[in-house]
Amino acid sequence: MGGSSSFPMISIPRNRVFVVTGGNSGIGYETSKWIAMMGGHVIIACRSEIRAKEAIEKMRTDFAEEKSKGTKGVITEGEIIVEFMQLDLASLSSVMAFIEAFKASGKKLHVLLCNAGLVHELEFTEDENELMFQVNYLSHLLITIKLFPIIQNSGEDLRIVNNSSLAHGYTNFNMDNIQGKKESFHAWDYYSKSKGYQILQMYTMNRKLQRKGVSINCINPGIVESPFHRAHPRGWMSCAISCSSGCGCTNAQSEGGAALIDAAVNPKYEGRGDLYISELKVKSTKAYTRKRENQEALWKYSMEKLSKYLTEEDMAIFDHEK
Numbered sequence: 001m002g003g004s005s006s007f008p009m010i011s012i013p014r015n016r017v018f019v020v021t022g023g024n025s026g027i028g029y030e031t032s033k034w035i036a037m038m039g040g041h042v043i044i045a046c047r048s049e050i051r052a053k054e055a056i057e058k059m060r061t062d063f064a065e066e067k068s069k070g071t072k073g074v075i076t077e078g079e080i081i082v083e084f085m086q087l088d089l090a091s092l093s094s095v096m097a098f099i100e101a102f103k104a105s106g107k108k109l110h111v112l113l114c115n116a117g118l119v120h121e122l123e124f125t126e127d128e129n130e131l132m133f134q135v136n137y138l139s140h141l142l143i144t145i146k147l148f149p150i151i152q153n154s155g156e157d158l159r160i161v162n163n164s165s166l167a168h169g170y171t172n173f174n175m176d177n178i179q180g181k182k183e184s185f186h187a188w189d190y191y192s193k194s195k196g197y198q199i200l201q202m203y204t205m206n207r208k209l210q211r212k213g214v215s216i217n218c219i220n221p222g223i224v225e226s227p228f229h230r231a232h233p234r235g236w237m238s239c240a241i242s243c244s245s246g247c248g249c250t251n252a253q254s255e256g257g258a259a260l261i262d263a264a265v266n267p268k269y270e271g272r273g274d275l276y277i278s279e280l281k282v283k284s285t286k287a288y289t290r291k292r293e294n295q296e297a298l299w300k301y302s303m304e305k306l307s308k309y310l311t312e313e314d315m316a317i318f319d320h321e322k
């Protein structure tokens, strides 16, 4: 990690704050660890305190090992700063509690990494949303809107990155079937849709916000051998993943954070928004994600779904759309 084909190892100020949802596992774990080892102050927002604390312990062990190897770019003074905050994206009341706790902490927030996600058979949350729609997309949107004023006032080079996927290209956008229905549900299709929603949201927010000093981008991390794949439901995507793994086309978990870390820290992305960075290269997204009518339809639907939680003050930041 950190080589020429990966993200640059940069020196991150110790008071630069990063929130990584799902930072206890897989891509989120690697991302949190490397950003902390470059000096950043990382908050991992996770649903299990036990798993999060175990992850932080492991990060400390990994850090000691990298330091003893003399890995270039890793901080040489002090400990890594990684903290846990409680967040269950499958519950909007938990998401609101996280938002309130973050606001109450008085911390700045320079980089928000919307990473947590899952693929799952049809299930509905307590908020009556299809699970992947809410965990992968809607709850992250609520965090993004609510914490936006803090991010905007945190200083320079402010970023929001959604961990999307190449999978967004293997589905389409259908307003009539935006959340799963029993008769037509396929887990990988709805997973792919949720990854497409993250991209549609990126375009909408960048347009509505006129950036306001905050860049919103999406990444595709590539196929990463993380716990994500061990839990996946059967289907054509699982066959594709097994084949890719067999021919060595997947990334080991230790390499899997590269794309997200790069989008979070690489100086070349400063001030740039609407990027889809697929395995470290800027690429274009599928046509349906770039259609304004789809972006607006999803936005309207999402605002209705979140209406209970959004105030006039929250929405005031969107006043300047051209």
Ligand SMILES: NC(=O)c1ccc[n+]([C@@H]2O[C@H](COP(=O)([O-])OP(=O)(O)OC[C@H]3O[C@@H](n4cnc5c(N)ncnc54)[C@H](OP(=O)(O)O)[C@@H]3O)[C@@H](O)[C@H]2O)c1
Residues within 6 Å of the ligand: 021, 022, 023, 024, 025, 026, 027, 028, 045, 046, 047, 048, 051, 087, 088, 089, 090, 091, 115, 116, 117, 118, 135, 136, 163, 164, 165, 166, 220, 221, 222, 223, 224, 225, 226, 227, 228, 229
């Ligand atoms: N792996 C790949 O090949 C691949 C490819 C493209 C995109 N991605 C995307 O990369 C992201 C990270 O995946 P990964 O491969 O690192 O998988 P992972 O190791 O399974 O990590 C997923 C993370 O999401 C968290 N999470 C799941 N449900 C949650 C909830 N309700 N509330 C809060 N956190 C929740 C998990 O927490 P627990 O540990 O508590 O379960 C875990 O920390 C996902 O968004 C995924 O869609 C992965």
